[in-house]
Amino acid sequence: MDPQVQTSALETFSNPNPERDYVIEIRCPEFTSVCPKTGHPDFGTITFEYVPDKTCVELKALKLYLQGYRSQGIFYEAVVNKILNDFVTACHPRRATVRGDFSARGGITSHISASYP
Numbered sequence: 503m504d505p506q507v508q509t510s511a512l513e514t515f516s517n518p519n520p521e522r523d524y525v526i527e528i529r530c531p532e533f534t535s536v537c538p539k540t541g542h543p544d545f546g547t548i549t550f551e552y553v554p555d556k557t558c559v560e561l562k563a564l565k566l567y568l569q570g571y572r573s574q575g576i577f578y579e580a581v582v583n584k585i586l587n588d589f590v591t592a593c594h595p596r597r598a599t600v601r602g603d604f605s606a607r608g609g610i611t612s613h614i615s616a617s618y619p
Contacts, residue, residue: 512567512592514557523596526558527551530568533602538575546578546604548585553596559589578604582614590618 528550535544548568550559567588571581586600595618602614 511563512588513560513563514593515560517554517556517558520554520556523553525551525553528559528561528564530565533568533571535571535581536573536575537607538577541575542607544578544604544607546602548582549601549603550589550598551601552589552593552598555594555596557593559593578602578612578614583616586616586618 529547530549531547533546533548536542537544550564552559568585574581576584582600582602585602586598589595589600590598597618599615599617602612604612604614
C-alpha cells in the first residue's frame with residue numbers, strides 16, 4: 503500500500519457495559535480494493551469480531567474507513583492485517599479478529615484471518 507494514502511479515521515464511543523465481556527460482530531460485505539499486481543478490483547466481505555474494553559467502534563466511521571481502500575493497491579494479506587492494526591489502535595479491544603473473505607478470481611477464493619492479541 504502506498505504510505506502516502508490516508509484512510510478515514512476510525513471513531514469510537516464509550517462501551518455501555520465495560521464491566522462485562524461480550525462479543526460484537528460486524529459484517530461489511532461491500533469491501534473493495536485493488537490488486538497491486540494486476541490493477542483489477544478485488545471484492546470481499548470484511549468481518550470484525552471483538553470484545554470491547556472501554557470503547558466500541560462507530561459504524562459510520564468504520565464504513566468510511568473501509569471505503570478508503572477502494573482505490574488502493576494492496577494484497578489481501580496486507581489489508582486484513584492493516585485493518586486489524588488500525589482497529590486495535592483506535593478501539594483498544596480486549597481481543598479482536600478481522601476476517602477477509604474475498605470473491606473468486608480465476609476460480610480461486612481467499613480467506614484471511616488476523617487476531618489480537
